[in-house]
Amino acid sequence: MATIELQELTRRFGDVVALDSLELEVASGEFVSLLGPSGCGKTTALRIVAGFEWPDSGRVLVAGRDVLDLPANRRNMGMVFQAYSLFPNMTAQQNVEFGLRVRRRPKHDRSKRAAELLDLVGLAAQKDRYPRQLSGGQQQRVALARCLAIEPSVLLLDEPLSALDAKVRVQLREEVRRIQLELGITTLYVTHDQEEALSVSDRVAVMSSGRIEQIGSPAEIYGHPRTPFVASFVGTMNHLEATVVSSAAGKVRCGPAVLDVGLSAASHSDGDVVTMYVRPEHVHVVALAPGQDMPPELFEGKVTSLTFLGPVTRVGIASALGGLLADVSSSMALSLAIDSTVGVSIEAGSLRSLALT
Amino acid sequence: MTTPAVLADGLPGDVGRKRAAISRRGQARRGGRTRFPLWSWFWIGFAALYFLVPVFSLVQFSFGGTLANGRSAGFHWFLAVFDDPAFRSSFWLSAQIAFETVALSLLLMVPTVFWVHLRLPRLKPVMDFVSVLPFVVPPIVLVVGLEPFLQNFTWLYSRPEVLPFIYVVFALPFLYRSIDAGLRAIDLRTLSEAASNLGASTFGALARVVLPNLRSAVIGGSLLTFAIAMGEYTIASLLLFNTFPVYIFYIGQGPAAHEATALSVISLLLTWIAMAALFVIGRGGRETAQLGVTK
Numbered sequence: 001m002a003t004i005e006l007q008e009l010t011r012r013f014g015d016v017v018a019l020d021s022l023e024l025e026v027a028s029g030e031f032v033s034l035l036g037p038s039g040c041g042k043t044t045a046l047r048i049v050a051g052f053e054w055p056d057s058g059r060v061l062v063a064g065r066d067v068l069d070l071p072a073n074r075r076n077m078g079m080v081f082q083a084y085s086l087f088p089n090m091t092a093q094q095n096v097e098f099g100l101r102v103r104r105r106p107k108h109d110r111s112k113r114a115a116e117l118l119d120l121v122g123l124a125a126q127k128d129r130y131p132r133q134l135s136g137g138q139q140q141r142v143a144l145a146r147c148l149a150i151e152p153s154v155l156l157l158d159e160p161l162s163a164l165d166a167k168v169r170v171q172l173r174e175e176v177r178r179i180q181l182e183l184g185i186t187t188l189y190v191t192h193d194q195e196e197a198l199s200v201s202d203r204v205a206v207m208s209s210g211r212i213e214q215i216g217s218p219a220e221i222y223g224h225p226r227t228p229f230v231a232s233f234v235g236t237m238n239h240l241e242a243t244v245v246s247s248a249a250g251k252v253r254c255g256p257a258v259l260d261v262g263l264s265a266a267s268h269s270d271g272d273v274v275t276m277y278v279r280p281e282h283v284h285v286v287a288l289a290p291g292q293d294m295p296p297e298l299f300e301g302k303v304t305s306l307t308f309l310g311p312v313t314r315v316g317i318a319s320a321l322g323g324l325l326a327d328v329s330s331s332m333a334l335s336l337a338i339d340s341t342v343g344v345s346i347e348a349g350s351l352r353s354l355a356l357t
Numbered sequence: 358m359t360t361p362a363v364l365a366d367g368l369p370g371d372v373g374r375k376r377a378a379i380s381r382r383g384q385a386r387r388g389g390r391t392r393f394p395l396w397s398w399f400w401i402g403f404a405a406l407y408f409l410v411p412v413f414s415l416v417q418f419s420f421g422g423t424l425a426n427g428r429s430a431g432f433h434w435f436l437a438v439f440d441d442p443a444f445r446s447s448f449w450l451s452a453q454i455a456f457e458t459v460a461l462s463l464l465l466m467v468p469t470v471f472w473v474h475l476r477l478p479r480l481k482p483v484m485d486f487v488s489v490l491p492f493v494v495p496p497i498v499l500v501v502g503l504e505p506f507l508q509n510f511t512w513l514y515s516r517p518e519v520l521p522f523i524y525v526v527f528a529l530p531f532l533y534r535s536i537d538a539g540l541r542a543i544d545l546r547t548l549s550e551a552a553s554n555l556g557a558s559t560f561g562a563l564a565r566v567v568l569p570n571l572r573s574a575v576i577g578g579s580l581l582t583f584a585i586a587m588g589e590y591t592i593a594s595l596l597l598f599n600t601f602p603v604y605i606f607y608i609g610q611g612p613a614a615h616e617a618t619a620l621s622v623i624s625l626l627l628t629w630i631a632m633a634a635l636f637v638i639g640r641g642g643r644e645t646a647q648l649g650v651t652k
């Protein structure tokens with residue numbers, strides 16, 4: 001299988017800089033997602049790799065070879081499009097065979113390969129259906145089988161699931177991942193759905209304004225965001241304004257409280273104002289019995305909102321540290337009421353300034 | 358000879374709109390079925406009479422009259438027409454010209470419209486404008502303008518093969534509109550990108566993916582083009598070619614009135630066959646489209 005390297009890719013559309021010196025390396029057999037908000041250049045990057053768009057400058061290497069001078073039909077890449085792209089005049093089977101027919105493979109090879117691939121995507125029984133007789137999810141499966149039929153060097157997917165409903169989306173993304181692992185094919189997957197990116201990728205590249213803000217494993221991206229953009233784009237994050245009290249000891253003051261950041265704050269000097277980040281699941285809430293005093297290790301907070309999210313309930317809290325969101329188990333949340341006073345603590349080591357991680 | 362005028366009513370673009378209007382009306386009628394049935398029937402009957410009486414008289418007359426031997430004519434006039442070598446030569450000439458016009462128009466328009474849709478969408482308004490020009494410029498103006506130009510090509514000018522090159526202009530609106538409508542109905546960009554991603558060349562994508570999906574649009578536009586080329590009178594007669602319409606006019610001028618009406622019936626039949634074909638193709642297209650919506 002092949003590696004993909006994007007080197008200093010820049011693409012402008014008039015005043016819009018769609019790609020700004022984009023750098024990305026995808027290892028052989030790796031599944032990398034490009035994750036970012038609408039308009040950040042994900043599609044543009046993918047289309048440049050596929051040969052439907054050209055950069056103003058930069059290089060695209062696939063398996064070490066510059067592919068920019070090859071037309072799209074000579075690049076041997078598989079692409080699944082966001083819009084339904086099956087040929088309406090052909091059955092599922094004929095769609096899958098298309099690439100092989102173009103390559104003049106003998107009929108018997110073609111139908112054997114098409115049957116294998118339709119089987120792989122679980123649509124063997126629907127091989128004689130026309131696209132209009134298939135559901136959206138089935139159409140995208142056939143589209144996947146169709147581009148795998150040509151044994152592409154890399155697989156490119158541009159939000160292939162965005163037109164499907166939530167349940168099918170989850171099911172199909174797992175299937176895409178299963179097939180990708182089975183074939184070991186290098187895959188570049190574009191999405192703006194963070195859950196999708198985090199759940200199926202080897203690595204996630206978070207993009208913003210034509211650049212990659214951070215690339216890393218899903219756990220790294222979620223647990224150790226390196227820029228404010230990644231911190232606020234991926235998952236939910238609490239932001240706390242704080243002042244560095246002791247950079248040597250890693251202590252900051254936040255409101256009335258002095259918090260132990262637990263990490264060296266060497267890159268800051270005492271007195272610097274920093275933003276601290278903490279995920280809602282690392283903020284703990286304790287309901288107080290009536291008349292009970294606030295334990296000294298907790299901060300006082302007041303419940304301002306309760307949002308039921310299934311297994312957890314997201315609690316909005318006004319505290320001396322500022323506004324906080326905390327995820328508590330929904331059964332525990334039953335004992336909370338709006339405007340009730342609660343004790344709040346922040347899990348040791350979970351509070352970080354981006355520069356400290 | 359007003360074949361084109363009759364057919365102009367059946368522009369594919371219009372057909373779709375009309376059909377939509379008809380089905381809307383159908384629904385409305387289902388809602389208030391008993392409102393004015395009498396008046397509707399009256400007007401339908403009136404319109405039918407208005408159209409059908411002349412046609413009926415024409416057909417009757419073409420079978421009418423008595424022969425020298427005292428028997429009624431029956432198919433005599435038709436047979437007489439078919440027997441006339443001038444009929445056969447003019448008919449085949451027109452058919453040949455019509456085929457050439459269709460071929461030339463398709464060669465010219467399909468790749469052009471495809472390219473404009475895919476690569477030069479900004480030119481679409483220009484194309485829309487250019488495509489209606491033949492409606493605005495009367496044939497007589499066109500031929501007066503063309504004549505001095507064509508005289509530069511004497512080898513072509515004196516031969517009927519020049520006509521397809523002129524008729525292409527008349528066919529332009531019909532063919533352009535129907536191909537344009539056909540292309541709008543598919544996601545051209547995604548389909549052709551998918552095809553080229555799978556290894557097809559631009560031509561391969563056009564031939565294997567785009568054209569098959571434009572089948573009904575192309576056939577519909579071609580039939581209209583064929584009918585126009587088959588029925589065009591002004592230019593052929595001004596340039597002194599003996600095409601089918603010119604022949605009909607010539608017979609009509611002479612004393613053989615029955616033969617002339619038999620000829621008219623023949624040309625009406627041709628037109629109706631073309632219309633019926635259009636209708637059948639159009640319906641096929643609609644069924645596919647409806648199925649396409651059902652997921």
Ligand SMILES: Nc1ncnc2c1ncn2[C@@H]1O[C@H](COP(=O)(O)OP(=O)(O)OP(=O)(O)O)[C@@H](O)[C@H]1O
Nearest residue numbers: 013016017018037038039040041042043044045192
């Ligand atoms: N053909 C084009 N002409 C002009 N501007 C373009 C073109 N293609 C993309 N752009 C612009 O480039 C930027 C990046 O577009 P791109 O489609 O790559 O975004 P994206 O990350 O895929 O967004 P989305 O999630 O909405 O699909 C956008 O601002 C877009 O408006």
Ligand SMILES: [Mg+2]
Nearest residue numbers: 042043044158
């Ligand atoms: Mg996009």
